Amino acid sequence: MQINPSILSADFANLEAELMSIASADMAHVDVMDNHFVPNLTLGTAIVERLAKVSPIPLDVHLMIEHPDKWAIGYAQAGASSVTFHLEAATEPIDLARRLRAAGVKAAVAIKPATKVSDIAHLIQEVDMLLVMTVEPGFGGQPILVETLEKIAQARQLIEGSGARVALQVDGGVTESNIAQLASLGADSFVAGSAIYNSPDRANQILRLRGLALAASNPK
Template sequence: MLISPSILSADFANLEAELKRIANADWAHVDVMDNHFVPNLTLGLPVVEALLQVSPVPIDAHLMIEDPDRWAPGYAEAGCGSVTFHVEAARDPRTLARAIRAAGARAAMALKPGTPFAPYADLLPELDMVLVMTVEPGFGGQSFLADQLPKVREVREAVRRHGGEIWVQVDGGVGSDTLERCADAGADVFVAGSAVYGAPDAAAAVERLRALAQRHAH
């Protein structure tokens, strides 16, 4: 059960210090938004490269961008431990996942709330993680969409049938009140933004969430 705090809720003027606040997390979740695929602009490869120099934990880059086929492998080459592309934006997700893996990162596929998993289930052999978005991507601090839990369950069942070590990640509105339902549905990687960075002690919040997740581990 892995906790991946989202720096989308962190202080962008002090990202090195904010990463050090979550040194006990498993990953740092970094949202890359291009103002095209989603209606928000955050940061890109130069900032991610700088974060990689100072982060105490591996970086999980979530690319909410158009043309990930062109741009995503560069994040793997830069040293991100995991690179997630949106299947809605990828022209050739199979080739893209292979390119991300070839560059040394875990390859992950993200699904927006309105995107069904079944049409993409055959991509599992190419993937190390599937991200089920539990909010509409674009902004932090949104409310959790409980109607995505059946999709989490569906992905977990498909992973069980497939075998292998494929993580199921949830991102959006994940906190102490919603994490248990996600874990029960089969998620094992939890992206938490305001639940961690909105807490007075971010490291203690990470520990609380991890303990909660472990109680509900399958």
């Protein structure tokens, strides 16, 4: 069970310190938005490169941008350990996944709430992780969309049926109150922003979220 705090909820004036405060997490989730694919603008390759140099944990870069076929490799070269692109934005997703892997990073594909899990079936053998968005991408702090929950179970079924070793990540509205349910549906990687960064003890909160997910995935 991986807990990947989203630095979208961090203090952007103190990102090095904010990364240090989540050193007990598995990866730092870095949201890259271009104000075209989603209605928000965050950061680019230059900042990711600097973050990679100071982060105590690997970077899980989530590209919410147009034309990832053109830009994704730059984030691998900037120091990301995992690069996620959106199925809805990629022109040649299989080729992009293969190029990311060839660049030495994990390749991941994300789907928005309205995209069917079946649309990703042809890619499942080509990626290391599938990200199911449980909110509309663009802004942190949104409540989870209940209608996306069934997609987590569908995604787990797809992964198990393929025989591939693929992580199943959920991103959007993950909290203490729902992480157990998400884990029971089949998720094993969790992006949490405000649920961690709003806590006065982030290390303990990471531990608590991981424990809740583990307990739900291994019921007695």
